[in-house]
Amino acid sequence: MQIAKVRGTVVSTQKEPNLGGVKFLLVQLLDEEGSPLPVYEVAADKVGAGVGEWVLISRGSGSRNVEGHRDRPIDASVVAIIDTVTVDNQRLYDKGTQW
Amino acid sequence: MQIAKVRGTVVSTQKEPNLGGVKFLLVQLLDEEGSPLPVYEVAADKVGAGVGEWVLISRGSGSRNVEGHRDRPIDASVVAIIDTVTVDNQRLYDKGTQW
Amino acid sequence: MQIAKVRGTVVSTQKEPNLGGVKFLLVQLLDEEGSPLPVYEVAADKVGAGVGEWVLISRGSGSRNVEGHRDRPIDASVVAIIDTVTVDNQRLYDKGTQW
Amino acid sequence: MQIAKVRGTVVSTQKEPNLGGVKFLLVQLLDEEGSPLPVYEVAADKVGAGVGEWVLISRGSGSRNVEGHRDRPIDASVVAIIDTVTVDNQRLYDKGTQW
Amino acid sequence: MQIAKVRGTVVSTQKEPNLGGVKFLLVQLLDEEGSPLPVYEVAADKVGAGVGEWVLISRGSGSRNVEGHRDRPIDASVVAIIDTVTVDNQRLYDKGTQW
Numbered sequence: 001m002q003i004a005k006v007r008g009t010v011v012s013t014q015k016e017p018n019l020g021g022v023k024f025l026l027v028q029l030l031d032e033e034g035s036p037l038p039v040y041e042v043a044a045d046k047v048g049a050g051v052g053e054w055v056l057i058s059r060g061s062g063s064r065n066v067e068g069h070r071d072r073p074i075d076a077s078v079v080a081i082i083d084t085v086t087v088d089n090q091r092l093y094d095k096g097t098q099w
Numbered sequence: 100m101q102i103a104k105v106r107g108t109v110v111s112t113q114k115e116p117n118l119g120g121v122k123f124l125l126v127q128l129l130d131e132e133g134s135p136l137p138v139y140e141v142a143a144d145k146v147g148a149g150v151g152e153w154v155l156i157s158r159g160s161g162s163r164n165v166e167g168h169r170d171r172p173i174d175a176s177v178v179a180i181i182d183t184v185t186v187d188n189q190r191l192y193d194k195g196t197q198w
Numbered sequence: 199m200q201i202a203k204v205r206g207t208v209v210s211t212q213k214e215p216n217l218g219g220v221k222f223l224l225v226q227l228l229d230e231e232g233s234p235l236p237v238y239e240v241a242a243d244k245v246g247a248g249v250g251e252w253v254l255i256s257r258g259s260g261s262r263n264v265e266g267h268r269d270r271p272i273d274a275s276v277v278a279i280i281d282t283v284t285v286d287n288q289r290l291y292d293k294g295t296q297w
Numbered sequence: 298m299q300i301a302k303v304r305g306t307v308v309s310t311q312k313e314p315n316l317g318g319v320k321f322l323l324v325q326l327l328d329e330e331g332s333p334l335p336v337y338e339v340a341a342d343k344v345g346a347g348v349g350e351w352v353l354i355s356r357g358s359g360s361r362n363v364e365g366h367r368d369r370p371i372d373a374s375v376v377a378i379i380d381t382v383t384v385d386n387q388r389l390y391d392k393g394t395q396w
Numbered sequence: 397m398q399i400a401k402v403r404g405t406v407v408s409t410q411k412e413p414n415l416g417g418v419k420f421l422l423v424q425l426l427d428e429e430g431s432p433l434p435v436y437e438v439a440a441d442k443v444g445a446g447v448g449e450w451v452l453i454s455r456g457s458g459s460r461n462v463e464g465h466r467d468r469p470i471d472a473s474v475v476a477i478i479d480t481v482t483v484d485n486q487r488l489y490d491k492g493t494q495w
Contacts, residue, residue, distance in 0.1 A: 118278060
């Protein structure tokens with residue numbers, strides 16, 4: 001999985017029928033220091049992440065191991081809202097302290 | 100998924116039999132500012148996207164979760180025509196205003 | 199899928215038993231202007247592509263959605279010989295005019 | 298698989314229900330000389346790897362071929378703690394000598 | 397598939413139970429001129445490749461289409477020992493002449 005920050009949304013009316021009701025978030029991937037990478041994903045979201053939050057992104061077939069998404073044509077999902085990231089025994093991110 | 104702009108078409112007569120009737124679009128991937136990336140895909144299209152439109156591209160096994168495409172040898176599909184993209188609370192793209 | 203140009207062949211005698219009878223082509227990926235990318239694939243071929251021809255390459259699990267290849271340990275296939283590529287309303291490639 | 302070094306942990310409370318009980322490690326990928334690559338993964342861990350250890354990372358659908366993880370939305374797992382890496386007949390890493 | 401050269405081995409005792417008995421080779425990927433790329437894989441091997449030999453590497457789900465490996469958490473396999481590689485009608489590699 002990759003760490004990413006929620007930046008926005010993508011909306012579509014004309015689409016594959018089995019994408020109906022899926023919420024798409026635009027998330028920016030972060031490196032292991034918490035800095036933005038030049039890589040984004042448009043990821044399906046069912047955990048209810050909000051703009052600015054750090055999330056875990058799962059890509060590929062694993063992104064569809066989410067209830068109701070198994071047969072959808074998606075390749076990226078928000079699977080968790082991150083509470084804390086600890087690297088080299090230091091706290092890189094703590095949701096509670098409003099990074 | 101990735102955001103892409105439709106730029107053209109690819110046509111083939113001599114191909115795997117189970118690719119019959121599939122329409123292939125050449126799409127250019129865009130970054131999170133809407134600028135073209137040096138990456139393209141030849142993607143199967145069933146949503147009817149036209150040249151110049153912004154679309155969502157699904158890649159890998161998810162690209163075949165489209166009716167009639169499950170057993171085809173494809174690895175990328177246009178799964179949605181984008182209406183709007185919003186990043187950092189600003190409208191990056193709005194189909195209605197003819198970007 | 200990606201556009202590629204056939205450049206050669208790879209031959210092997212000592213291999214996984216279920217690769218028996220598979221023909222392997224070395225193909226060079228092309229960018230959306232038709233220039234070679236620094237990326238190649240060794241792709242299984244059943245459509246009968248020849249050196250110099252432009253082809254469509256499917257990678258990953260989709261590459262095995264080809265009759266007789268579903269259980270083989272391959273991750274890339276030639277799935278079509280390209281007739282024409284049109285980008286921004288201009289003909290980038292036409293097999294008939296011997297690019 | 299890729300060689301990586303365990304650097305930390307990622308903790309989440311609000312997540313997909315079928316991620317419950319999964320331990321996530323942040324691992325830094327290493328190149329074939331043992332130097333860190335600018336690539337990390339947040340990988341599920343069931344082998345009990347600790348910070349500083351070298352591990353093998355499996356990505357994609359293979360990462361879920363681990364007991365209890367088959368239906369989870371994960372795309373990377375720690376599948377082994379490395380004892381030794383030998384390259385060009387030289388020992389690059391030996392867990393016993395505390396690299 | 398990608399062309400690679402066998403450079404070494406990776407050994408592990410503490411690992412996922414279903415990795416028992418799998419031999420792991422460290423292979424360096426080669427470009428289409430035969431020069432090493434800055435990319436390696438730790439690949440499962442059942443064909444018996446030796447250090448210095450050129451091999452074909454299959455990655456992703458295809459790497460598990462090998463007898464006895466279908467349910468293992470691996471994402472790369474050596475699937476063939478290469479005899480010859482021919483590019484632009486020239487012999488790039490011939491195992492018989494001890495490249």
